[in-house]
Amino acid sequence: MTELIVGLAGNPNVGKTTVFNQLTGMRQHVGNWPGKTVERAEGHFSHGGYDYDVVDLPGNYALSAHSMEEIVSRDFIVDDDSDVIVNVVDAANLERNLYLTVQMMELGANLVMALNMNDFAKKKDHIIDIKLMSELLGFPVIEINAKTKDGFEELLTTVEKASKNPIDSSEKLSYGxxxxxxxxxxxxxxxxxxxxxxxxxxxxxxxxxxxxxxxxxxxxxxxxxxxxxxxxxxxxxxxxxxxxxxxxxxxxxxxxxxxxxxxxxxxxRPAVEKETTTDKIDRIVTNRILAIPIFIIIMYLLFQLTFTIATPFVDLIDAGFCALGEYLAEAVGNEMLGSFLQDGLIGGVGGVLVFLPQIILMFLFLSILEDSGYLARAAFTLDKIMHSLVGLHGKAFIPMILGFGCGVPAVMATRTMENESDRLLSMMLIPFMSCTARLPIYSIFIAAFFTANQGLILLSIYLLGIVVALIVAGILKRTMFKGLSAPFVMELPTYKVPSVKGVLLHTWDKTKGFLRKAGTIILGAAIVIWILSYLPMGVEYGSQECVLGMIGTAIAPIFAPLGFGTWQAGIAILTGLVAKEVVVSTFATLGGLEEDDEEGVTELVHDAFTPLSAYSFMAFCLLYVPCFASLGAIKQETNSWKWPLTMACITLVTAYIVSLLIYNVGLLAGFG
The missing domain is CATH 1.10.287.1770 (Helix Hairpins)
Structure with a gap:
């Protein structure tokens, strides 16, 4: 078969990634562009005697040299021997989309236009003469529907023809x-x-x-x-x-x-544009009075649904790991090896995988909010607060929103910010956004102390992260990062029903990352924790007399003013520097999963914490130094250890102060 290298180019929010997912399905992988930190999505499929290698280029509005994404896109068009560039365009916002198209024409790209979202254009009474537009542009224009795959067959046939007869559309440009x-x-x-x-x-x-x-x-x-x-x-x-x-x-x-x-x-087009459904919804959703309450209600429902739906599955997986641990311990017939399998491997890794249903549901709901267009509204809503309170524009909140998923891509997303001072400040704030790696920590404490108000407690933790980030941003903006922010215009995409396939692919892609971490970082950490819990030989496993217990005992007094001055909590915080899931892995290894829920991990948590100290501990885990991967990403982005170390100091001091206030104010208020 003949190989075809095809790039998908277009503005953000035009359905480009949906086209990519529909074409490639599960035959795709994500990495970074060689020598760059910009994410590269690449997939493969076959059609009409051709093996397609499809690259989803970063969403851009232009091909200037103002951001790494723009440079990556134009380098691909110029240097990567692409056969055809498919320009995915939003038919309802054609004028804005064509600016990128014109720049690709200047570049001499062999273009085929995929005109998407035609149903939205028709609702606005926009009538597009496809044939005439193709003649004026000098290259084929094909109507498609990214969600239903209508027009895909014609699109691929046209791409194959265009690969045989490349067109230099720059000749069609007329600038006077x-x-x-x-x-x-x-x-x-x-x-x-x-x-x-x-x-x-x-x-x-x-x-x-x-x-x-x-x-x-x-x-x-x-x-x-x-x-x-x-x-x-x-x-x-x-x-x-x-x-x-x-x-x-x-x-x-x-x-x-x-x-x-x-x-x-x-x-x-009509002389007066019709009001769209998106406009009507936005009058409520982005209303200056209603926007924040709506955001809080949506997030509360998201968290409540996550716990309600996931709990039966969590219990089932928990019982499965308990049974597996007991079976392996008995089957091997060796006390040391049995402890390693039951307490180290099953207890450590299994203690994190128990919360996989909650992680999957959180990713699923966030993907739905993102694909529907609401997440952009959330950023827009909070942009107003950020700008008025801390003088930082909304572009900074986009990486922070991404931080709810994972800190590493969130740090990378700061590249799009033109102002270096704002970019560095945004990196300092991302760790305060509660990534999904922290969710298992909240789960064990909420299950132990706050079963009556699970969604509310989890919502309060996420909101705490946002509030603390804004306060820290205000302080840093007036000290380390003085100066005006660059102006920013945020695009709000039209509302649409998310593609089931797209949402599932996004969820699976993020879940894979969690499972990969469970099989590598968390597994390694669990083994080290087990070894330190078993040594020196002869002491009780996981007791205060083991090496791990001695380390925990040494650092426990530091955290006593915060309400959790136990050696187990000290060790969990220390091991959490590797990856936040390891906090749970540590408790699981120390508590064991061989018992039922009233003993094991839950018993350990109940013995070591009160509801107030548990909330203080969750707040500390939310705010203190992020995982090694996030620190490494900041080092890579800034090419210096100065900023990761600065961020580590800022987050550690902030976490200590906030937890100290929560615990001591709580005691004064009678919550002890």
């Missing part, structure tokens, strides 16, 4: 005679050096006028560099004299003029 003539003078010089002709000369000329640092650096290596740059300066000066604007603005206006002409020819 004034700009065209000046671009031609720069192009003429560029075309005299073959090393600059790996992309259309019009794109290089435009990027030079836009002062694109990467293109300027490339041109400076050319033998014609001095002549080219002199001509660029001359043209930029002339354009400023004519238009009274900088060359970047002139080029942007020319693109929009081309798009306006295209829209006028190929799209009929």
């Amino acid at each position: 005679n004034e700009i065209k003539g000046h671009l031609a003078s720069i192009q003429q010089l560029i075309e005299q050096d073959s090393s600059l002709l790996d992309v259309p000369s019009i794109w290089t000329a435009i990027k030079l006028l836009e002062k694109d640092s990467i293109v300027i650096e490339k041109v400076q290596q050319s033998s014609k560099s001095s002549q080219i740059m002199v001509e660029v300066d001359k043209v930029a000066s002339h354009l400023h004299d004519v238009y009274q604007e900088g060359a970047e603005e002139v080029i942007a206006n020319a693109r929009y003029s081309f798009i306006d002409g295209l829209m006028a020819e190929a799209v009929k």
Whole structure:
């Protein structure tokens, strides 16, 4: 079969990932671009005698050099030998989407447009002449429905034809005679050096006028560099004299003029736009008075449903691991090996896997909220608070929202922030967002002390993280990170019913990461914890006399003012630095899973904590130093150990102060 390399490009929220999931199904994997921290999703499938290698490019609005995602996308188009770029476009917001399309045309990409969300366009009374639009753009335009796969067969057939007969659509661009003539003078010089002709000369000329640092650096290596740059300066000066604007603005206006002409020819729209369902919902959901209560209610329902649905499955898995541990301990007939299997492996790893149903449901519900369009509204709602309270714009809250899933991709998401000070501050706040790795910790304490108000207690923990993050942000913004934030415009996607397949794929992808961690980091930590609980030989397993107990006893006084000055709690906090799930693994290993729920882990928790100290402990686990993986991600992003260590100090001090206040104020209020 012939191999086809196809890139999927488009704005955020246009259904690009849904198209990717529909095409590739489970035949996909996620990694990073070589040498970059931008996530790369790649999948494979076969069709019509072709083996497709599909790459889901980062969602972009442009192909400038302002963010790593934009650079990655254009590098793929230029350097990665892609056969076809499928430009997924939102038909209901065509004008905005076409700006990226025009830039890919400048780049000479072999394009096929997949026109998605046509039902939304029809609801707005937008009538698109597909055939005429294709003629004006110079490449095929295919109507599709990403959710139902309507039009996919035609799309793939068209992609296969386009791969055989590539089209340079840059010839269809029309920016007016004034700009065209000046671009031609720069192009003429560029075309005299073959090393600059790996992309259309019009794109290089435009990027030079836009002062694109990467293109300027490339041109400076050319033998014609001095002549080219002199001509660029001359043209930029002339354009400023004519238009009274900088060359970047002139080029942007020319693109929009081309798009306006295209829209006028190929799209009929009503004189007054109809109010959409999204507009009607947003009048309530983003209302300045109702938005916060709605957000809190939705999160409460999410947590309550998570516990209610998951509890029977948790109990079932728990009973299964108990039975397995007892069986293995009896089957091996060796006390030491039996303890290792029952208390170390089954107790440690099983103690975390027991909470897999809750983890899966949390991922599932968050994926539904994200795909429906609500999560963007949550960021928009909290953006207003952040901006007014701490002077940090909403772009900072997007990584924080991602932090509810996992801190590592959340740290990576800060790359999109242009202001370096805001970017670093955002990294400092991400650990205060309660990632799913902490969920098993809350589960054992809520099950032990707060069964009557499970959803409410969990909601309070998540809200505590947000409130503390805002307070810390306010302090840091006025001390370490002074200065104004860059302005930010947030796009709110249209509401839509999430794709079942897309939601399940997202959930499975995130669950795989949890299971991978359980089979590697948590397994390794469980073995180390068991060894330290068993040594020295002859002492009671998991007692205060073992090595682990001695370490815990030494550090326990530090946490006594917080209400949990036991050696078991001290050890759990220490081992939690590896990964937050290991906190549970530690309690499971020390408590054992060979007994029923009234003994084992629950008994250990009941003996070591009161409801007030349990809440104080959960707050400490929420706020203190994140896992090694998150610290490593910050080191990788900042290329320095200064910021991970700074963040570790900030989170540790914050966790101690907050837990100290919770416990002591709680005692004064009579909750002891």
